Amino acid sequence: MTTVLALLAALVAMVGNTVAALWEARGSRLAKYGRPVWLQPWFLAGLLADIVAWGLTVVALRFLPVFAVQSILAGAIALTTLADNEWSPWNLNHRQRFGVIAVLGGLILVASSAEPERPSALPPVATPALLVSFAVLLVAAPFVWRTNRTVPLAVLAGLGFGGTSLAVRAIHPGADGSFHILDLALDPLAYAVVAMGVLGALGFAKSLQNGATGVATAVLSVTEVVVPGAVGIALLGDGIRPGWDIGALIGVVAALAGVVALTRSDPDAERHRVH
Numbered sequence: 001m002t003t004v005l006a007l008l009a010a011l012v013a014m015v016g017n018t019v020a021a022l023w024e025a026r027g028s029r030l031a032k033y034g035r036p037v038w039l040q041p042w043f044l045a046g047l048l049a050d051i052v053a054w055g056l057t058v059v060a061l062r063f064l065p066v067f068a069v070q071s072i073l074a075g076a077i078a079l080t081t082l083a084d085n086e087w088s089p090w091n092l093n094h095r096q097r098f099g100v101i102a103v104l105g106g107l108i109l110v111a112s113s114a115e116p117e118r119p120s121a122l123p124p125v126a127t128p129a130l131l132v133s134f135a136v137l138l139v140a141a142p143f144v145w146r147t148n149r150t151v152p153l154a155v156l157a158g159l160g161f162g163g164t165s166l167a168v169r170a171i172h173p174g175a176d177g178s179f180h181i182l183d184l185a186l187d188p189l190a191y192a193v194v195a196m197g198v199l200g201a202l203g204f205a206k207s208l209q210n211g212a213t214g215v216a217t218a219v220l221s222v223t224e225v226v227v228p229g230a231v232g233i234a235l236l237g238d239g240i241r242p243g244w245d246i247g248a249l250i251g252v253v254a255a256l257a258g259v260v261a262l263t264r265s266d267p268d269a270e271r272h273r274v275h
Contacts, residue, residue, distance in 0.1 A: 006063035009056040010072040016053030018079040020046040025208040061168045066232035071111030074221035102258030109251030115239035126235045153207035154216045158223025160200030167192040218262040222255045
């Protein structure tokens with residue numbers, strides 16, 4: 001029953017993330033012509049939807065591996081790509097259809113391969129390794145920001161949101177099985193949750209300003225599945241179901257192929273822009 005509720009929380013969070021992406025995209029683009037992005041009502045509404053979705057994601061991560069939760073969240077790619085094409089699948093070209101199917105099919109395989117069990121304790125190296133990785137990402141962020149390119153910024157956002165999921169997954173309850181405010185205040189991973197979440201939100205907002213919502217979401221989705229998922233297996237004890245190693249690998253390759261298809265420029269669209 002707990003697993004079912006966790007899966008439901010992840011599904012609702014996926015819908016919330018989709019709504020947030022669409023609203024934040026609208027606010028980010030309006031920011032080019034008027035008030036800054038942080039004063040755009042659409043962007044602020046998107047942030048609110050993100051917060052609600054994040055809360056549901058935290059619930060899911062307490063009971064499911066990073067791989068499984070992030071893969072469900074990545075389903076937002078289908079909805080956002082449809083939104084970029086007036087909500088009609090008939091408006092998608094063959095490349096976009098292949099990309100959406102490949103991403104969703106691959107991520108379903110990845111989610112299915114995850115072992116739904118949580119280890120009782122983390123390896124001693126887990127927390128220091130995560131904190132060092134987060135610090136390196138924060139140092140690299142300004143250099144990525146200056147590129148002003150959709151794909152690198154979406155990767156940065158994916159790593160930020162993925163880092164948030166890893167930090168949430170890595171925080172363990174106290175000896176009595178509950179969480180106390182004082183314990184959280186003394187846990188550096190709690191601050192990492194906030195820092196990585198802010199980095200993800202800023203990176204995604206920037207990526208949406210100059211690129212299609214579907215492209216940015218596709219890159220973000222796969223980044224925050226593949227990288228945190230691998231880290232979860234290596235450091236946090238998240239496991240792959242027996243006999244599903246090949247399935248997980250096929251899922252990752254298919255998802256990446258779908259992202260490549262979705263991020264390639266459309267020659268016809270480019271010619272229309274020129275003329």
